[in-house]
Amino acid sequence: MKIRAFYTRNGDLKYISHLNTIDLLQRAVFSTNKKIDFTKGFNPRPKMSFSNPLPLGVSSDFEVFDVDIIDEVVISDFIRKMNDYLPDEIQIIKAYNADTSPSISKIINYSIYEFTIYSNIELENLNLDIEELVISRERKTKKGSPREFVRENIASNVKIISGFEKIEDGKYQIVAQLENSVNKIVNPVNFIIGLFSKYNIKISTDDTDIHKKEMK
Numbered sequence: 001m002k003i004r005a006f007y008t009r010n011g012d013l014k015y016i017s018h019l020n021t022i023d024l025l026q027r028a029v030f031s032t033n034k035k036i037d038f039t040k041g042f043n044p045r046p047k048m049s050f051s052n053p054l055p056l057g058v059s060s061d062f063e064v065f066d067v068d069i070i071d072e073v074v075i076s077d078f079i080r081k082m083n084d085y086l087p088d089e090i091q092i093i094k095a096y097n098a099d100t101s102p103s104i105s106k107i108i109n110y111s112i113y114e115f116t117i118y119s120n121i122e123l124e125n126l127n128l129d130i131e132e133l134v135i136s137r138e139r140k141t142k143k144g145s146p147r148e149f150v151r152e153n154i155a156s157n158v159k160i161i162s163g164f165e166k167i168e169d170g171k172y173q174i175v176a177q178l179e180n181s182v183n184k185i186v187n188p189v190n191f192i193i194g195l196f197s198k199y200n201i202k203i204s205t206d207d208t209d210i211h212k213k214e215m216k
Helices: 011-015 018-030 075-085 188-198
Strands: 002-009 048-050 059-068 092-097 110-118 134-139 148-153 158-168 171-179 208-215
Touching: 002 075, 011 059, 018 048, 018 075, 075 092, 110 158, 110 188, 134 188, 171 188, 188 208
Parallel strands: 059 208
Antiparallel strands: 002 059, 002 092, 048 059, 110 171, 110 208, 134 148, 158 171
8 A cells, every 4th residue: 555645844853854854754654563565675675755855944834755555554543653753843744545646756846935034125126027047056976076066047947926025024925836846846945046146135045934835
């Protein structure tokens, strides 16, 4: 039985790595005392797959993983036992039998992020025209080679839903849809850095909270 589970990652646990998140969720699955299917070969691992990694420091209401379990599972019991093991900052919010569902990579194309910016600079009158939005991202190189960075226009991979909206004095918000597919992943940190650079906004990413609202 393949279970698809959706979970949160908030609070201080937004600073743990993707690998540590995987390890925590694997241990939580083991705590349910259900027989888990493993991969074959010399180094068998639990059959689990995950949505694309969330950058460090980014919180989320909507992450997802699949796990193959040999035993029959009552979904409500699975959720309860997982959440009993997991810390409050990472909780399962829903799950279902995904035996006939396509893979995670085939059901997710975009992520919707909420960016909360703390600044004394007046931002609400900026016209967010992103026909061009250039970011700098690191390109993978061979081990031991110098780090390489490339610049690219991600405007076609981004849709601004709202912003800059003034929430209160010194606090603004942007909601944006960023591509998160097998073809292209737009890193939300690179996006907001590129946006600040485009409009010559002198704000550090340390003054910005990034939160994923959903994936679709």
